[in-house]
Amino acid sequence: MIRVGIIGASGYAGGELVRYLIAHPGVQITYLASGTYAGKPLSSAYPSLLGQDLPLCEKYDIEKAADQADFFFQAQGNGVGMKVAPALLEYGKKFIDVPADFRIKNLDEYTRYYRMQHSAPELVEEAVYGLPELRAEEIAKARLIANCGCYATGAILALAPLAASGHADLNSIIVDAKSGVSGAGRSKLDVSGLFCEVNEGFKAYAVASHRHTAEIEQEISAVAGTDVKVSFTPHLIPMNRGILTTAYAGVDASIKGSEDLFEMYRQFYADQPFVVVLENGHQPSTKNVFGTNFCHIALTLDQRTGRAIVTCAIDNMGKGAAGQAVQNLNVMCDFDQTTGLTAPAVYP
Amino acid sequence: MIRVGIIGASGYAGGELVRYLIAHPGVQITYLASGTYAGKPLSSAYPSLLGQDLPLCEKYDIEKAADQADFFFQAQGNGVGMKVAPALLEYGKKFIDVPADFRIKNLDEYTRYYRMQHSAPELVEEAVYGLPELRAEEIAKARLIANCGCYATGAILALAPLAASGHADLNSIIVDAKSGVSGAGRSKLDVSGLFCEVNEGFKAYAVASHRHTAEIEQEISAVAGTDVKVSFTPHLIPMNRGILTTAYAGVDASIKGSEDLFEMYRQFYADQPFVVVLENGHQPSTKNVFGTNFCHIALTLDQRTGRAIVTCAIDNMGKGAAGQAVQNLNVMCDFDQTTGLTAPAVYP
Amino acid sequence: MIRVGIIGASGYAGGELVRYLIAHPGVQITYLASGTYAGKPLSSAYPSLLGQDLPLCEKYDIEKAADQADFFFQAQGNGVGMKVAPALLEYGKKFIDVPADFRIKNLDEYTRYYRMQHSAPELVEEAVYGLPELRAEEIAKARLIANCGCYATGAILALAPLAASGHADLNSIIVDAKSGVSGAGRSKLDVSGLFCEVNEGFKAYAVASHRHTAEIEQEISAVAGTDVKVSFTPHLIPMNRGILTTAYAGVDASIKGSEDLFEMYRQFYADQPFVVVLENGHQPSTKNVFGTNFCHIALTLDQRTGRAIVTCAIDNMGKGAAGQAVQNLNVMCDFDQTTGLTAPAVYP
């Protein structure tokens, strides 16, 4: 049994990690850190956890943390991972940072998007970008993982096969993404997050300036073997969970129909247990992956314009955050990738 | 491994049964009957099940059913259980009827509420009302279970301790219940079920005439040891899942505060793993039991009027249908009651 | 043209007042006070108002207010009316307080429920409770109106005919009310108001302790001519607007069917343009009164238990707040009651 600790347990990603890890036969949650709920059970933050056997929340303390667990998830927020990871790694612990601290290899780009100087740049170099569908071998050997961002997961899974294929016009990529509201987290309080302000409305935000652009471009460039820029537009859907990514890219004449795209993707993801390439005529819905680590993808060739249109559904809290983090743990600890992650969506 | 069959697998309750049973270590789903999806995988009805290892759906056939499974859930609809149960029981199978065929012992009352003559009245007599918190011993010995209705589950769990206590005015009971929309099922198509007709609206229906009144009164009367009538008003909440029951009953002067009610309920449910009696100051939310078999209850004494106000949250598809059915299976098959049912709610 | 000012223009009730008053042919909005948006157009709070001809918001100032308008709505919050009303009345202005400062005649009760000492008790005595269906004559002569609370509007309209009839058991009244979320306002920021915390959940709150209990009892007692206590339970519906009130009261044997109740209510509300008593077999939905000043009521006699069950739908922001305030203005200023208030609900 691997002893697991969660730093930032009372946020949405923290709560979701607890939910997956409770179902995982190879780990035990032995440490929960939360400033807000220190001294209390996590069920005081999430009454949905009443009756579950969990340690009390504590204020984060490196000595206690190191004593009580061997594998850590940091889910508190940006800027925390670079502070706590160095000491925990020194203690020989493994560490998955769910936010963005270690994702961007180019530190100038990091600073530009996140408006922070990085305090642990050497760990940025060491960290492996935690998207197992692309980097399982590196992840298996890593002690520090930068968990892939929610929008980035959708965008990269939607585009990687095409970027790798050599058949896409890499200057034409557009990623139009739509997310449920839980991505904003539980701690940020302002008028725009109130139920009545969100409900029955739809809008774009951070147009042409969202932070995940950096990691999407970094990883698509890596797959393509050349520098790629994308236009990325996130939108807010009035629902709790789910990201639907609609990605566009021009393709060359060798792609003659949607079926060719389907084959390309099916082969690319043939060994990936969480990526389902839907047959022609079906479209992914975020409902079908709600609360899970699955990713559903559909391919359409727009014959009239010569563009591939890729639609991709994930749960932003699942495959886009906590589910993916557990999948990374599975790879790092040599469990089967699907351990603890096979439960289907709650539907409807 | 118990071989389990589901008749009516493609409805909401059927799909929810599949979800719980996939997670159950002691059973295997070996038979799925669905008229609509015969010959197809259940994932064609629920793409959320893509990647799960399940038998194809078949048109219901008694020989094949009896050959392929030993324990049956019927989740197709009212009037089906009385048709299929007799033959399956003759084959020595165990049978849980999720709809209402075997719930009402008084056949006149049954006919009045359901406008059907019963074709298997002798089985009504044999059937055990499937609410394990009240009838676990009988359930353990039964071969035929009438799974408790969704509203009835909320109402009975909310009122049983009070009804049993001798401190309630049994002529004063009012049950005001509110349900998510999945209770209407997946097969009934009319304008009133359209998204736009339901969304952003709230209303009562079947006021003073809902069918579940019969079983609520039957079971509360059994607990109280005397004939009890209740006023029952169901309402429709614009959300997918969950029932919040607000029950009112006058209490005598021996009940001096909410704390007395809390103690009464805590003792009554002390050994029940799925009923959580919340401490004073907390109110149950359907969100906290979403997708689960849990029931959260809170007690308030309205000092000014001498009434107990009980609020009780369940998931109508979980503790109100499929979760409860699996809990009944657990009791019937001598598993721990919680087997396959411990996953906490997906939150938020 | 009556020059109208709104104090607290940027809250939800303030914004809703603006919406109704724009459509009112007899008034002109000449003054808008908002601390948060002082110096800015109200469209910076509500972009839905872009293109409307409105004065800039200002910080509230008694001299400027008195100079610029003759009729005031205070919609900022509890405790504000008692501060600003005295001076404005001294200037000869008319004043409608949308929150609760002047609603409760019994000052002890006021202090118990609102945990404040009242600083203008003589005005409490003078103020008229602003529910035009019951007090139009007094309202017509008043200079100070305590606008009826949202839950109170639903409960009083649901119960007044019964309370006045002499046929109800006045000790048996239960009010189970369900409200959309806008009732919580726009200024209170805490975790429980976040979209994800509210969406897809339903719960009760302030059980047996909600402040509106005081005014419901005050007005029902006035109608009944005797002291009446009620049990009142509010609940939160995951939607923006609307209150559905389900009220229960035992009735005597002279009430033989739902039809008798229908006649009783139809007569009671015969001259009321905003109260629609639905014919038997129909139930009110909050959707049908969304964004309006209408109130839909249905009556059912629960023959088995001898109880009347009254269901009543209003929009908490319309008939429950701003619509009602404009209706009060109409009565006070001798407009037809329906002036500016006839637009039907946006549906769906």
Place this chain on the structure above:
Amino acid sequence: MIRVGIIGASGYAGGELVRYLIAHPGVQITYLASGTYAGKPLSSAYPSLLGQDLPLCEKYDIEKAADQADFFFQAQGNGVGMKVAPALLEYGKKFIDVPADFRIKNLDEYTRYYRMQHSAPELVEEAVYGLPELRAEEIAKARLIANCGCYATGAILALAPLAASGHADLNSIIVDAKSGVSGAGRSKLDVSGLFCEVNEGFKAYAVASHRHTAEIEQEISAVAGTDVKVSFTPHLIPMNRGILTTAYAGVDASIKGSEDLFEMYRQFYADQPFVVVLENGHQPSTKNVFGTNFCHIALTLDQRTGRAIVTCAIDNMGKGAAGQAVQNLNVMCDFDQTTGLTAPAVYP
């Protein structure tokens, strides 16, 4: 007073027309045709209309229609306009077809997208495409209007200034649109329209094959003066109303920043009362145009990729259907364009 008739009054667009026309000082609704509700008041379809003074619904009959009204809206469905328009025009009536019968000038294209032969091709030639922001002069002289489609309205208003400017790469246009559910109408009943199937889910549909592609291309081509093809992807948002269009187009180097785009659009729409070009830093939300005929547009230059990103919010039932139809009536009948259409959104 213009006597107005609505054919297909009980659908969502019909109901919405009634709502706007009730508020219109220059017209009177004198004829309502509905097969389903013939002989009944329209309030039996929409209880939100209880208390409004409206004619009873009738089965459509050309003689009675021609006798009772002078201006007709057809809102029943595709294929109806071509049947009823010829006779009504012969009677000298004016006619606005809300569905698609007269929108597509190229009849081959019409047949390909709508899978119908057109039975009144000469009227297609005569009909004016009813988007007043582009064709007010023609509309003013027309007797037959093809009301612009909902998605088409969003897409054309988002792209017209850019297409007209000469600065866009017309081969690079992508329209990613998201719509509330009311666009599907009230009459189509299948499982996919049930509340629980839509709620809390998001998906694309009709990818690269939606019918509105034809009219978007027709009108953008007309503005651009050359043949333009676009990729168009519609998505379904789990909410009642609203379309958010996100449009992408490469621009030349003369466009140096978002401010240049803002100026371009502000000038283009300077005289249009319903189009609001938002200042930089603001994004349109469908909430802000809910239930109205307004259109909010924001412009962003994605500097890194050289693309303009246009976001545009309308209400699909308002500016996307009934509001626009009334605006067309205003132009045809020489009312001010805004008559009856100035009410701001109900918010929240």
